[in-house]
Amino acid sequence: MTDNKKSGLLVVVSGPAGSGKGTVLSSLMQDDDYRYSVSATTRGPRPGEIDGVNYHFLTREAFEARIAAGEMLEYTEYCGNYYGTPKREAEEVLRNGYNLLLEIEVAGAANVKRLYPDAVLIMLLPPSFTVQEARLRGRGTETEEKILARLAQTREEIPHVTEYDYVIYNYDGRADEAVADIRAIVRAERAALCRNADAATRYFQ
């Protein structure tokens, strides 16, 4: 049960293509204590993506206006498009005591940590680069060029793992273990003394 007196935990999950982020996060979202932050982006919707559910799809002008108005908690330009976390929704969710999941790339994660040192950064990885490559090819949905671009991106992103608090591996057919690991991290972090320094005062309230 969510404790209404305590604000929620800001949880950032990053992971390269083929890490199984989608599966792991949608499983976490079955849990009542978690909310997913719907990002804004200037990239066009992919087949099946719904505005307001997968992303808030915005024009460049609209996105830049939101940046100028200070409405983005963080944002970045990635592969030629803006991606950002709407601030108002995020703060409201945290105030209401829910854990807020941000699924963002490494530059955004570093920005979040700078602005909110309390945030917990989790890197979700395939077991190895070789397995990642096999997963991307196994999907059979992308061109060779796209696969190579994603693998090149991965080579740049992985060294940033040192900026994260936790690393979790998503083994083939064992996504439920990765989900359980994230739940365990969030439970432990919420109980950490650094987030409960006022425990004595609260106790007598």
Ligand code: 5GP
């Ligand atoms: P895609 O276009 O494949 O949905 O996302 C591309 C990358 O953008 C992914 O690595 C995803 O984690 C990241 N991303 C999605 N939303 C945000 C956001 O709000 N902020 C940042 N910094 N990255 C995001």
